[in-house]
Amino acid sequence: MIILASRNAHKLTEVREILQPLVPELDGIDGAPDDIPEPVEDGRTFAENAVMKAQQIALRLGVPAIADDSGLCVDIMGGAPGIFSARWAGRHGDDLANLHLLLNQLDDVKGEDRTARFVCAAALALPDGTVVVEEGEMAGTLRYEPVGEGGFGYDPIFQPDGHDVTTAQLAPEEKNAISHRRKAFEALAPHIQRALEAE
Incomplete structure (x- = not known):
């Protein structure tokens, strides 16, 4: 058994798809005891968090x-x-406010200087204290206006390298195939497999 330490439904769906068939029944912590608090993400890096x-x-x-x-x-x-990223406008999880604040901050920045990347750090922790971390990136550029209805967060303004659409315009399986999250969890997969075999 292995658990995704998240109550985020979008994230659970993506990680389930990435780790199939290695982890056929991946659960989040929605069914976990209610007294498990949300962790305070006060690390200085994605990996620490x-x-x-x-x-x-x-x-x-x-x-x-x-x-x-x-x-x-x-x-x-x-x-x-x-x-x-999730609280750029001040309140955690306000995707629209975060996106519009970032666009306003980049208002005078021209195309060649609008490069960006999504970064993901994926961690595996075992009850004995063992920890493994892997990272993945997806490079691209930022559009001037939101385009597309899919995805979440900054997806409507992020155009991945090699594509002429935003990640919000890609089908979920297309986005997942190139995403920073996929790269991080695929790198973590051999460690997950060893942990499952050891149980």
Whole structure:
């Protein structure tokens, strides 16, 4: 058994698809005890935050746990919003406010300087304290206006390299095939397999 340390339905769907058939029944923590608090993501990197989340669940429930932390890193902004991507506008999870604030901040920035990348750190934590982290990236450029109805977060303004549409215009399976999350969890998969075999 292995648990994804997240209550985010979008994330659970993506990670389930990525880890099939290795983890045929991946559950999130929605069914876990209510007294498991949301971890305070006060790490300085995506990796620190991912480890924090995975360790909390592995130690609390006594089973292997996986977690990730991810965000958008804009080159001309020195990698911001980075670990603050989900709360860039001040309130956690307000995707629309985050997106519009970022567009306003980049208002005078021209195409060749609008490069960015999505970064994901995926962590596996075992009840014995063992931790493994892998990272993945998806490079691209930022559009001037949102386009597309799919995805979430900054997807409507992110155009992956090699594509002429945003990630919000890609079908879920197309996005998942090239995503930063896929790359991170595919790199983590051999470690997950060893953990499952050892149980």
